[in-house]
Amino acid sequence: MSTETGWGSPVVNVVSVAAYALTTIGVAAIGWFVTVFLWGIAIGPDSALAAATAIAVVPVLALGYVAVSMEGSPTLSMAAYVICLAGAAAAFLAAVWATVFLFVVIPLGFDTAATAAGLVTLALAAAVAAVSVAAVTAVGKSTDWTLVFRMAVAILLLVLITIGFLAAIWLVAFVLSTLLVGPVLGVYVAGGITVLATVVLGYHEYTQVESIEQRADATPTSAADLPGIHATTTKVATQLGVPMPTIAISETHAPEAMVVGFRPSDTHLILSYGAVTALTDAELEAVIAHELAHVANRDAMVMTAVSAPVVLADGLRARVRDDLLLHGGREWDEDEWKPPAETPDPDGEWGDDEIFGPDDEWRAMTLSPNSDDDDNANESDGWLLSLVLFIIATVAWLISRAITAVLSRARETAADRTAVEVTGSPAALAGALRALDDRITQMPTRDLREVASVSSLSILPLEPMATDPGDPDSVLGRARNRLHRLRVRLFRSHPPTEQRLAELEALERERR
Incomplete structure (x- = not known):
């Protein structure tokens, strides 16, 4: 791969390499100081310097190997991601230390708690360093390290969010438990409550999710039904070294293409009538290669695992929200409730559908408060607790x-590149993305909303992302448009199609 990208490229390369080198030195220095601190607390200052020096060598070797093994030279974005990765790792270790310390400081005392927290954090840091070195050496030399670092940063941040979320739940439970059983026993009661709440919420959310096949209204097919599609899928599966998936066809005109299944052996490839009819044979093969690349990369397993904080927080929000509505409203009779004259547009308000749930839940917000003052006084404490939990979860x-x-x-970008490696034709995948994007643009908004539940799993998002929800001539409309664009930028599950097409065109030029 050429590093000459235009005027000034040599200067840019020198600056990028220098920034990457300084970042590597900085990461090693931070690791050295952190190790000295933790080792001195947990074990003693005598051997801290030697241990810290040994630990500091690890990031130098790992990041040096990345720089030597990659095609071209390190970029500024790589240096930025390394900084983010180091910061996230340091925050993760600090969170672990604080969690262990707070959990044992009351029963064991300050000094013992600091020693225990230091030992646990050191052991975890050594494990993280070993896993990082193993992962770096196991990854191929042609890897896009910027993409790898971006995914690593995202995973570490999700771990931090999970720790922070559970710590907040523990703190609320600890305050309540302390009032009832005292601080010493309250620590363990709060820990038990947090673990139990995590298990119950996680189990409930994962077991209550309907089958994606049912949501997509897809019917499994055999090779006799669709010999061409089955033959193409068999060919791609063999090239990627993954089991042949069950092929299911959805009779919707929305251009769906997705794989579902936690394990490669249980994978179902879902294609819609709209997707199949919009593509040529070469484009359909590229789409199938993209979807089976997700199977080869274990994306279903990865995304299921990293979605844990989303699932836990969303489950708690839903249950606390119901409790808030019961405390803040009155019981109603379904028969006497009348819908408003105009149904709110889900695209009209940012976050309504996600933050407050579907329309059958927001209606309770408009009910008049309970007129029984005594009952309201008795329930005020419970309402306040529910509000705190709702804010934390949200x-x-x-x-x-x-x-x-x-x-x-990032996983979508990786799947695109894997598909190109399998088919050998970036143009075929680019043509498929254009054809599917055109089909989505032509679809009525109402039809897209019907398949919104599987949007994030499809090769392209099945939602009208470009639709402006407000009148651009009014102040309120412009504000709503800005919020809509912010929501798209933060929460979209796929890179912009234009960005994917540009990357595929770059790959096509490289192959000429």
Whole structure:
């Protein structure tokens, strides 16, 4: 790959390499100081310098190997991602230390708690360093390291959000438990409540999710039904070394193309009538290669694992929201409730559908408050607690969903590149993306909303992202448009189609 990208490229390369080298030195220095601090607290200052020096060598070797093994030279974006990765790793270790310390400081005392927290953090830091070195050496030399670093940063940030979310739940439970059983026993009661709440919410959310095939209204097919599609899929699956998926066809005109299934052996490839009829044979092969690349890259397993904070926070939000509505409203009779004259447009207000749920839930917000003052006084404490939990869960959900979207976009980019390697034709995948994007643009908004539940899984998002929800001539309309664009930028699960096409065109030029 040529590094001469235009006027000034040699200067840019020198600056990029220098920035990457300084970043590597900085990361090693931070690791050295952190190790000295933790080692001195947990074990003692005598051997801290030697241990810190040994630990500091690890990032130098790993990042040096990346620079030597990659095609071309390190870029400024790589240096930026390394800084973000180092910061996220440091924050992660600090969060672990604080969690362990706070959990044992009351029963064990300050000194013992600091020693225990230091030992646990050191052990975890050594494990993270070993895994990082193993991962770096296992990745191929042609890897896009910028993409790898971006995914690593996203995963670490999601781990931090999960720790922070659970720590907030623990803190609320600890305050309540302390009032009832005292601080010593309250620590363990709060820990048990946090673990139990995590298990219950996670289990409920994952077991209550309907089958994606049912949502997509897809019917499994055999080779006799669709011999051409089955033959193409068999060919691509063999090239990628993944099991042959079950092929299901959805009878919708929306251009759906997705794979579902936690394990490669249970994968279902879902193609819609709209997608198949919009593509040529070469384009359909490229789409199938993109989807099976997700299977080869274990994206379903990765995204399911990293979506844990989203699932947990969203589950808590839903349950606390119901409790808030019951405390803030009155019981109603379904038969006597009348819908408003005009149904709110889900695209009209940023976040309404995600933050407050579907339309059958926001209606409770308009009910008059309970007229029984005594009951309201008795329930005020419960309402306040529910409000605190709702705020915590909503903040965790918004942040974790935005970070998950970053990781999802990175996985889509990786799948595009894998598909090109399999088919050997960036132009075929680019043509497929253009054809599917045109079909989505022509689809009525109402039809796209019907398949919105599977939008994030398809090769292109099945939602009218470009639609402006407000009148650009009014102040309110412009504000709503800005919020709409912010929502798209933060939460979209796929890179912009124009960006994907530009990258594919660059790959096509490289192959000429």
